[in-house]
Amino acid sequence: MRFINLFIILYVCSIGMTVSAQTWVVPDDQKTVVAPFLFTPEMQKQGEQIYLKNCQSCHGLMGKDNWAKLTPPPGDLSKELAQKQPDGELFYRITVGKAPMPEFRNILSEDERWWVIAYMRSYNPKYIQPNPATKASFAGRIVTLDMKYDDLGKKVVVTANEELKDGQSVHAAGVEVALFVKRFFGKLQVGELKTTNDKGLAIFEFPADLPGNKEGYVEVSAMVNDPKNIMKTTGAIATLAIGKPTDMPSLTEGRAWWATRGKAPVWIILTYTLSVIIVWGFIFYIVYSILKIRKVKKINL
16 A cells, blocks of 8 residues: 555646646747847848757757757757747746756857847748837847957956946946856856846956967857846857967867767777677677578478
8 A cells, every 4th residue: 555655646746747847838928039130041040050069959850850859859949839839938938948948048048049040930921020129129238248358457358338228338337247157068167146236337357267279269258147037138259369279189180989980989989889790780680590590391391
């Protein structure tokens, strides 16, 4: 009886977790959000590259129904279940995420998130993009970041400017900013979140030993941390000579797991080849044994 009760409890809990994972409520005010620009073929191409790098591992190739076996299932984003959602709802889901889907607000810029949606919509011939002019009705803060390197103080200085309703631009205080550097497999956050002061400044100490390219250049990006998604933000990206000069070989230059077939580790090639030989040898042995048995039967007959 104890075993049965335990099984029932675990079963109910698993159902509850599944239902919870599949319940993803998007605020009504987020569903009406529209892109700040008209989608173009170039944006769709950019969105495809971002999708292949960040989304394909779970959602699979568009239109192929080969998504990862997860709970809840990620699904094919070219299908009706995803395409019937308004742009604002898709943007919200990409921005905030929900396990097992990560949040991309600090990984992709706002424009990059819209480019992914532009790519998704290229698979929907019935899609009509809402008028970007609707953005004018946005009542929240519109913040734009600018970034420069203070060579004297050896610090990265990010300036946040806010666009007011009358069109004027002022320094934006109280804005949380995160700093990232581009690495091989994504973006690495540098330091802690900083909040802009009354002059709209957020100042970051930059590690002196952070590897750069051969000349010491590092791609640095600044993004607004907006957990509630109540602001319209534009991040800043700059390539700065503030890293440690490093002659880093390409990830596919030598033999590695993720390299091409011709550059795979030798032991993997040998193991694979030996496995193929053994499997085919076993098959030939079975065929030979069957033919030998039939031959013996004919002789006996």
